[in-house]
Amino acid sequence: MRSATRRGELEYIDAFFCPTLEYVMATIRVERTHQLGREAVRDKVEALAARLAREYQLRCQWRGDRLDVERSGVKGHIAIDERAVRIELSLGLLLSAMRGPLQSEIETALDRELA
Numbered sequence: 001m002r003s004a005t006r007r008g009e010l011e012y013i014d015a016f017f018c019p020t021l022e023y024v025m026a027t028i029r030v031e032r033t034h035q036l037g038r039e040a041v042r043d044k045v046e047a048l049a050a051r052l053a054r055e056y057q058l059r060c061q062w063r064g065d066r067l068d069v070e071r072s073g074v075k076g077h078i079a080i081d082e083r084a085v086r087i088e089l090s091l092g093l094l095l096s097a098m099r100g101p102l103q104s105e106i107e108t109a110l111d112r113e114l115a
Contacts, residue, residue, distance in 0.1 A: 026096035028076075028103045030087040034114050038065070041080050044113040049078070051109075085110065 034041055049060045049067055058071045067078040076089030
């Protein structure tokens with residue numbers, strides 16, 4: 001029994017001093033439904049991505065109905081279909097502290113684009 005407790009303690013210490021990505025990364029998930037159709041929503045997501053690329057030096061690349069986005073400290077995607085837009089972003093350590101404001105800004109921008 002003692003070895004299981006010790007192993008748990010070591011895992012906790014290891015996670016504190018040598019964090020893996022799951023400990024360091026904060027995740028933003030936003031989903032919105034729409035009535036626009038796939039092509040119209042793709043155009044709107046494209047416009048939003050172009051603005052984000054300009055303002056935040058975000059690299060964007062379409063892979064089917066999924067727009068992969070990446071820059072230093074951020075990696076994720078925007079997925080579209082006939083009825084919904086789903087955004088998932090993983091934030092690095094420095095941006096994790098700004099998760100709340102970033103999520104709020106993303107939600108506002110997406111709501112504006114889908115209106």
